[in-house]
Amino acid sequence: MELQRIGAQHPKIKQVLAIQRNTAPNPHKMIIAEGLWAHNLLLAHDAFIDTFLWCPEAAYGDEAHKRAVELASCAHLAYQVSERTLARISERDRPDGLLSLALLPRWEPRDVRLGASALIMVADGMEIPGNLGTLIRTLDAAGADCLVLTNRRTRLTHPKVFRASQGMVLTMPVLDFERVEDVISWFRSNNVDVYLADTDGAKNYRSFDYSGARTAFVLGSERHGIPRPWHEAGYERVFIPMLGSADSLNVSISAAVFLFEARAQKNHW
Structure with missing residues (x-):
């Protein structure tokens, strides 16, 4: 050659x-x-x-x-x-x-077909490329339908995203929204049940039935948490009980806990 x-x-x-x-x-x-x-x-x-x-x-x-x-x-x-x-x-x-x-594939909301029990993850304020890549890999493993990004602070094209995602950034639909309000509107128009990962006034994540509806979880940045517009939308708040000295999990690990609980219910494991 x-x-x-x-x-x-x-x-x-x-x-x-x-x-x-x-x-x-x-x-x-x-x-x-x-x-x-x-x-x-x-x-x-x-x-x-x-x-x-x-x-x-x-x-x-x-x-x-x-x-x-x-x-x-x-x-x-x-x-x-x-x-x-x-x-x-x-x-x-x-x-x-x-x-x-x-x-890199470019995705728009119209490209993502949400089934009756779709599973979505929202990452607000994502700023570490390795974490973003690991999150994408986690969504793929859980059979999620798409990742939504708001207030993104790292590039999807960063080499660490591709490596940490094991290349799944090529196949997992990633929707990048400039405004939280636009995501909220999209969720409402598609009848998506939304849960905010937040310890303040929240309920145990296993208290809810995720089996029969479209489900989205919202994770905030480890530094700033979930922004106000999400809370003002009136969504349920959920938390993962911490049994040791740490007060939280890494964002991708938290995502795995939420996603696989929802997947287990949706697939009747």
Whole structure:
């Protein structure tokens, strides 16, 4: 396979570095995928691959070489890079020769079809990319329908989001709202029962029946909690009992507790 060779000064390499370091605007919502498992996900989910970078010297085994041929044929652009250039742009200790820029799917509320017992998680004020990625992975594991973000303070395109989500950011619908009021309106129009994760005046999360309705849980940031507009909407408040000295759980762990309780009820486990 013959590809044009490019070096560290090529604009595409500079673009990869900017996205890797999260230092420049990313209006097209490009993400970085590294390694065989990540590229298998890109291909399995028909992701649009803008640029494929291939370093045959760093590849392990025949599978990587076979996948490189497939990726080069379907990518918009494909180049070959040296091990030195790959080491410059890779976040891995031992890169395996495959790195791509791919487009993150864009989701709108109209794209998400909510079933009669849909399960939704809202994360307000999310600011740590690794937590966001883990949250997306948790939603996927629980069979949730979508993640809603409000007052977001980290980019979905941050490399840590892709890695922590194990690539599930490619498949889990993520709706990004600028205003809490717009989410509340969307929930009301779709008859969604909403529960706020808040210890103040709340009831045990296992006190409610989530089995027969569309259900959404709202988690606030660990620093600021849930903003006032959510409370003003009059939703039920729920809490997870803490039996030790800690007063709360990490946001993704809290999400797992709520989601799997609701899923257990909806699926009659």
